[in-house]
Amino acid sequence: MTNNSLSAQQTLFSFNELTGKVKPANSNNPFSLRGEVYTAFLKMQKAAAIDGIKIKIVSSYRSFTRQQQIWNRKYKKFTNQGLSPETAINKIIEYSTLPGTSRHHWGTDIDIVLDIDNPPTSLLNPTNFKKNNIFYPLKQWLDKNALTYGFELVYTADPNRKGFKYEPWHYSYAPTSKSMLSEYISCKIIKQLNQKNTSGSYFLSIKFISNYLNSNILQIKPTLIPE
Ligand SMILES: [Zn+2]
Numbered sequence: 001m002t003n004n005s006l007s008a009q010q011t012l013f014s015f016n017e018l019t020g021k022v023k024p025a026n027s028n029n030p031f032s033l034r035g036e037v038y039t040a041f042l043k044m045q046k047a048a049a050i051d052g053i054k055i056k057i058v059s060s061y062r063s064f065t066r067q068q069q070i071w072n073r074k075y076k077k078f079t080n081q082g083l084s085p086e087t088a089i090n091k092i093i094e095y096s097t098l099p100g101t102s103r104h105h106w107g108t109d110i111d112i113v114l115d116i117d118n119p120p121t122s123l124l125n126p127t128n129f130k131k132n133n134i135f136y137p138l139k140q141w142l143d144k145n146a147l148t149y150g151f152e153l154v155y156t157a158d159p160n161r162k163g164f165k166y167e168p169w170h171y172s173y174a175p176t177s178k179s180m181l182s183e184y185i186s187c188k189i190i191k192q193l194n195q196k197n198t199s200g201s202y203f204l205s206i207k208f209i210s211n212y213l214n215s216n217i218l219q220i221k222p223t224l225i226p227e
Pocket residue numbers: 059104109110111169170
């Protein structure tokens with residue numbers, strides 16, 4: 001695709017949709033997922049249930065404001081522990097994203113666990129998904145079947161992958177999220193974000209942002225990266 005055809009191309013998603021400033025399209029469902037994502041999820045959930053695996057969504061759509069609260073809470077916690085602003089920011093981005101850059105803004109990504117009676121207190125802990133542990137049956141089922149329903153793991157255990165740590169619970173509906181990521185990159189969304197109420201934003205240099213894009217946002221399962 002040439003630059004000309006790219007600029008002439010109609011965008012499919014608005015800036016606000018890509019950054020969690022508005023709810024996703026057709027998201028009138030309990031999780032505010034995009035319509036097609038919710039439909040695909042229900043199919044996957046039903047198929048899993050037949051195999052004795054009860055899937056539960058613990059996180060789905062998240063707004064810019066909510067992400068900012070998460071960021072600011074962690075920033076406060078880490079700087080109160082004595083970390084420098086730069087170190088605090090680097091610690092936050094082990095697991096959490098800068099507001100406006102979360103895949104949870106898109107209504108395509110979900111965090112899932114097994115729906116069980118006595119869940120562990122720390123649900124989203126990679127150990128839970130290891131062999132012989134509580135969520136291992138779910139992991140095995142997803143490894144085998146998620147792709148059939150369009151869902152792919154984003155932050156894999158690949159030791160060569162940089163950026164956000166391994167999240168065995170985080171799945172993305174690839175048919176939509178790939179297009180969203182494509183537009184996110186081509187429209188240079190990340191550079192247009194206003195972080196005025198984001199703690200530590202003074203330390204978010206242009207260099208940091210471009211490094212964060214390449215070393216975090218794009219450090220995902222290769223099949224989820226647009227051509
Ligand atoms: Zn997630």
